[in-house]
Amino acid sequence: MNRPLCTAGLALGMLLLSACSSVQPWVKPYERDRLADPIMSWDRDALSSAFLDHVYESREGSRGGTGAAGGGCGCN
């Protein structure tokens, strides 16, 4: 059942790829000085982010979507 979907996906991927050959980076490497600033990092403190995600996941019904891994219950 999933084989046609995979084939369609691969075909679409190749199609997108052929279109991509004309894509030019609209922000040049020399224009990325601000983006390279540590204050623009998605996750400057990974340990702290993982800890806070664990705090929330242990107390809320929601989980995931933040890219953090689980581990243990911590839910007493």
Added chain:
Amino acid sequence: MGIPLPSRLALVTALVGGVLGGLLTGLPARADVLPDNRADVFYSKYSGGGMAISTYEASAHVNATENIGLDYSYLVDKVSGASVDVLSNASVIKDERKQNSINVTWIHDKTTYTLGYSNSKERDYISNTPHFSLSQDMFGDLTTITLGFSRSRDEVGENDGTAQNPNVVWLGHAESRTYDIGLSQILTRNLIAGVTFDVITDDGYLLNPYRSIRYYSNSPLGYSLLNQSPQTFPDTRTSTAVEGRLKYYLPYRASVTGVYRYYRDTWGIIGNTFEIDYTHPVRNMWIFEGRARYYKQGSANFYADIFPYFDSQNFEARDQTLAASENLTIGAKATYAWLPDGWKLVKRSTMTVDISQVRFKYLDFRDIKDYNDTPAGGDYAAGAEPLYRFNAMIYQLYLSAFF
């Protein structure tokens, strides 16, 4: 009629796989680089809702070669007290959780592969989680796509003894699989966007054995809530979460981040999260950050604060995490570069203090912690007690050294 979930997963995976497969062979390579070697020590303290948790963690990242990096972290959680629904059940908890995590990262041209394994162990809960992710830069490094998969196998137990003399009874296993896809996109020279989509499927023993339902009865309290009224959960759960984020570099040197996450699962929980962060460096010595996060969720289909009678429906839960609730976090963080020019082997080093307050408010979970002292419900009839709310404080302190 919508596409079934497995087919949707296959479609998304095939689409991204197709794009990645083509790009891996189709673009000229320019290698990415691993981050600097670093070591961190981390301490945090959480207190609120009857619980106090101290966390100690040490972690290190070492680059073995130019394109192979190793990460290791060791974490200990010391837990005392118990949340109100457990406390209502007359259990006092004192526990410790230890977690070991290791990651190997390999960079090949524009592709980063990460393979990891994590083991978490406490007296009555053991979790083992291998995970794999693949990250690909493309379109002149304006775009990064990440695919991830992890599978955890947990053993769930219950301590029938006391904190000093534990007697753990193992109740069952739970398996969880996480599939995630992430996209990070540079939009302008001041703006980047990110989207993460993930699906988590659970199977097995999913309930928390320390929590019980309550139901109307002829007891003096008007309800019963004892160990003989355990919860009954479904054996499976599938959840979907989508998170979008934008980060903008302001006209002066500072940044602002906006985050929104939508969550829903097969237990009927729908959650929405909003977050905004502001980051402001001062000279090259300090970085200050302020954040606000608001979260709101609806309750699970089979949740009730009080049931009409015992066994009134197939699945029954009074786990406070499944209740309708909202919470608001206000936090502030300061990072100080205390060795900005390095010392001997250390290139630079930072120290960070982070303080947050979280205000939890439940919309259909009632506060019955004084039930032993209030015969016949005290001032309140069963099911009419005040809604539960509490404030938690979270303190974090960590040191980072880069080599």
